[in-house]
Amino acid sequence: MKIIFFVDEKKISFFSKLLKIEKKDDLKEAKKELVKIENFWRQNEPFLEGLFLKLFNEELTGEIKIFIFPNDFLIGASETVGQNILFGQPSRTTNFSLAIITHEICHIILSKNKNKRPIIVDEIICLMLEDYIYSVLDKTLLSDVWKESELDFFHLNAMKVAIAEISENGPIINRNINNLIDALSNKLSDNILNIKPPSGLINNLGIK
Numbered sequence: 001m002k003i004i005f006f007v008d009e010k011k012i013s014f015f016s017k018l019l020k021i022e023k024k025d026d027l028k029e030a031k032k033e034l035v036k037i038e039n040f041w042r043q044n045e046p047f048l049e050g051l052f053l054k055l056f057n058e059e060l061t062g063e064i065k066i067f068i069f070p071n072d073f074l075i076g077a078s079e080t081v082g083q084n085i086l087f088g089q090p091s092r093t094t095n096f097s098l099a100i101i102t103h104e105i106c107h108i109i110l111s112k113n114k115n116k117r118p119i120i121v122d123e124i125i126c127l128m129l130e131d132y133i134y135s136v137l138d139k140t141l142l143s144d145v146w147k148e149s150e151l152d153f154f155h156l157n158a159m160k161v162a163i164a165e166i167s168e169n170g171p172i173i174n175r176n177i178n179n180l181i182d183a184l185s186n187k188l189s190d191n192i193l194n195i196k197p198p199s200g201l202i203n204n205l206g207i208k
């Protein structure tokens, strides 16, 4: 799996208009962020690659493109078919950008797994992986990084299940992903399994 980082002027100008945060230094700011984020990524690449290999049990092929935006765009999304990730958020922990990009890569990898399951199951798994990055690299937890009050209903419920699952059965690194998908699909109530992500700006653009 090849991870390539980009700053794309057209994408930045598209989103700056859409999000109504037009300012002069967009491009410069994104380029500065790219250097920082790519450095963090490259430093931790053996750890991250080992993690994906262990969890998803296969050599990952293909390319994933990470498009970096200025911090105040508050974007974290993946377009699974094209294997593109959009990221631009202020860091909440030292390795926050890695945790979010890993979360989005997890969505891309899970999208290749065609076993039928509710969409919230993927979100729970990606959050469990995000938690693992925080716990190993930053000695902190998902629940310390995200306040419940700032999450939408879908992400709030996914986070609660992820935290409960980790405290009950340990970190994601010790799990088999297919078993985890089955376990979550079987044990969660329909009330949880039927929760759908909010339709918003990013979803309307065909990105999730």
Ligand SMILES: [Zn+2]
Residues within 6 Å of the ligand: 103, 107, 123, 126
């Ligand atoms: Zn997600």
